[in-house]
Amino acid sequence: xxxxxxxxxxxxxxxxxxxxxxxxxxxxxxxxxxxxxxxxxxxxxxxxxxxxxxxxxxxxxxxxxxxxxxxxxxxxxxxxxxxxxxxxxxxxxxxxxxxxxxxxxxxxxxxxxxxxxxxxxxxxxxxxxxxxxxxxxxxxxxxxxxxxxxxxxxxxxxxxxxxxxxxxxxxxxxxxxxxxxxxxxxxxxxxxxxxxxxxxxxxxxxxxxxxxxxxxxxxxxxxxxxxxxxxxxxxxxxxxxxxxxxxxxxxxxxxxxxxxxxxxx
Numbered sequence: 040x041x042x043x044x045x046x047x048x049x050x051x052x053x054x055x056x057x058x059x060x061x062x063x064x065x066x067x068x069x070x071x072x073x074x075x076x077x078x079x080x081x082x083x084x085x086x087x088x089x090x091x092x093x094x095x096x097x098x099x100x101x102x103x104x105x106x107x108x109x110x111x112x113x114x115x116x117x118x119x120x121x122x123x124x125x126x127x128x129x130x131x132x133x134x135x136x137x138x139x140x141x142x143x144x145x146x147x148x149x150x151x152x153x154x155x156x157x158x159x160x161x162x163x164x165x166x167x168x169x170x171x172x173x174x175x176x177x178x179x180x181x182x183x184x185x186x187x188x189x190x191x192x193x194x195x196x197x198x199x200x201x202x203x204x205x206x207x208x209x210x211x212x213x214x215x216x217x218x219x220x221x222x223x224x225x226x227x228x229x230x231x232x233x234x235x236x237x238x239x240x241x242x243x244x245x246x247x248x249x250x251x252x253x254x255x256x257x258x259x260x261x262x263x264x265x266x267x268x269x270x271x272x273x274x275x276x277x278x279x280x281x282x283x284x285x286x287x288x289x290x291x292x293x294x295x296x297x298x299x300x301x302x303x304x
Contacts, residue, residue, distance in 0.1 A: 043082035051091035051099055074110040077103070078128050088132065100134070108138050115143070123151045130157055131164045133171040140179060147180035154188035156180075162198035168208045177215045184216035191225030199233040204243035206250065213254050220255040227265035231255065235274040 080086055088107070091099040107129060114122035129135040136157075140146050147157055155163070158176045162168055177184055187193055192200075195212045202208065212219060220230055231251045237244060252259060260271045 043080070045076050045079055045081075045087070047076050047079075047087040048081050048085070048090055051087040051096060051103070052094055074106070074113075077107055077110060078125060086128070088129075088135070092132075092134075104135055104138055107135055108142060111139065112142065126151065126157070127160050127164075130160050131167075131169045131172055133169060133175060136172050136175060140175075147176055147183060153190070154186075156183050156186055156188075156194075158183045158186075158194040159188055159192070159197050162194040162208070162212075163201055168198060168202045168205050170205075170207050170211060173208050174211055177211065181215060184212055185219050185222060187222065187224070191223070193219050193222050193224075193230070195219045195222075195230045196224050196228075196233055199230050199237070199247075203234050203237040203247055206243050206246045209247050210250055213250055217254060220251055220259070223264070227263070229255070229259060229262060229264075229270065231259050231262075231270045232264055232268070232273060235270040236277060238277060 077087065085093075088100065088103045091103060107125075111122060111125050114125055126139065129139070143149075150156065151160060158173070158180070161172050161176060183194070185193060188197075195209070198205065198208055198212065223229055231248075234244070234247055234251055261269050263269050
């Protein structure tokens with residue numbers, strides 16, 4: 040329709056008693072030969088399952104997850120490339136992620152292309168990084184926090200590129216694996232380099248930087264990448280290029296940290 044919704048989306052959003060009484064055969068009718076509709080998003084970037092979760096239609100949620108897992112099983116056996124696409128679509132939804140990991144015990148260690156493990160995909164997702172999904176995978180496979188993809192990036196690098204102001208997820212990764220703040224990517228960049236390049240005005244970004252710098256120590260702000268650029272220089276460049284009014288957070292936060300303990304320099 041004009042909202043980009045399929046009948047499956049409307050079923051998932053249905054009010055009243057419909058979602059309580061819809062039989063399995065109704066969903067089967069929607070999905071028969073059209074399982075690919077499970078991955079279709081409407082104009083609001085919502086999957087049918089996300090609609091069902093939003094409206095708390097627990098019965099439809101359970102049915103949709105069962106069918107997603109069944110469809111994923113078929114794809115994994117016959118179309119591995121499509122299975123990868125399906126996984127990337129749903130890995131940010133904790134309920135689906137948990138079911139996938141129950142079905143395939145080694146999934147958390149699976150390379151989905153480019154050296155990207157599930158944790159990389161969760162941190163690099165198009166939408167908001169889901170903290171529950173992130174913490175589930177880090178507990179299931181803690182060693183993957185420090186794994187690097189083909190670009191040398193850890194999940195923390197990926198997170199800071201996409202969702203630098205997501206303080207809870209940043210803290211969760213650092214707490215679970217403190218050494219991750221010292222890992223450089225193929226360009227010689229620390230996670231701190233990426234955080235200082237973020238073009239985002241948000242008070243949360245300040246706390247992201249606080250967590251990164253305090254975990255690594257103040258010396259990290261002067262550690263150069265392969266181009267000889269330090270995080271502090273990147274922060275200055277970012278603030279010079281963008282108009283941030285009276286609150287250039289990246290530069291301000293680093294400056295405050297430096298002057299708080301100048302003896303280290």
